[in-house]
Amino acid sequence: EVQLLESGGGLVQPGGSLRLSCAASAFTFSNYALSWVRQAPGKGLEWVSAISSSGNRAYYADSVKGRFTISRDNSKNTLYLQMNSLRAEDTAIYYCARKLLGVGTDAAPVFDYWGQGALVTVSS
């Protein structure tokens, strides 16, 4: 069964940094584009960033551009999100999500599998 398992969440002060990881299993990781999608407490869903299957192309929401960096290691079946200059409004559950193969584009994907999420809290 396809699994995506996020880790690395926690409490960080405004202006701080955090790196999220997403470990994947039960599918050919290097064939799939992936994204990070977040959900503030009690709120809706917001796409954050996407990366192509090879890792050579990355895409970002305007709200995180210049502060967040998405990357992947296909040899380790792991997706990352480096988050710098964190703000209170970045507080959310961060999900990694797999792009549905053959539907949409890497920059505008639809998601067929999601992890259970990692909570990031930005507060002093």
Added chain:
Amino acid sequence: EIVLTQSPGTLSSSPGERATLSCGASQSVSSSYLAWFQQKVGQAPRLLIYGASSRATGIPDRFSGSGSGTDFTLTISRLEPEDFAVYYCQQYGSSPVTFGQGTKVEIK
């Protein structure tokens, strides 16, 4: 970016009833690249529908999607107890992808 507006905000229905959820887009969604997700409390979203009307793998046929352009609908033909949840639409016709604010389907 395309803004999606879902209605109603909350739908109160009983098991066995038909539920109709709407998603309106601020501009036309190209190629009907519109998806629907279900999210239960404490869980990740689950893909129900993509391409406006194609059911995802394993999704029961009581869920159906329709629409094009700027107006889309998710219909649940007969509500089962496990269908009470929040539903989101998402457009992937242009970047950035965007989601609606959600419709909560609650037990009347």
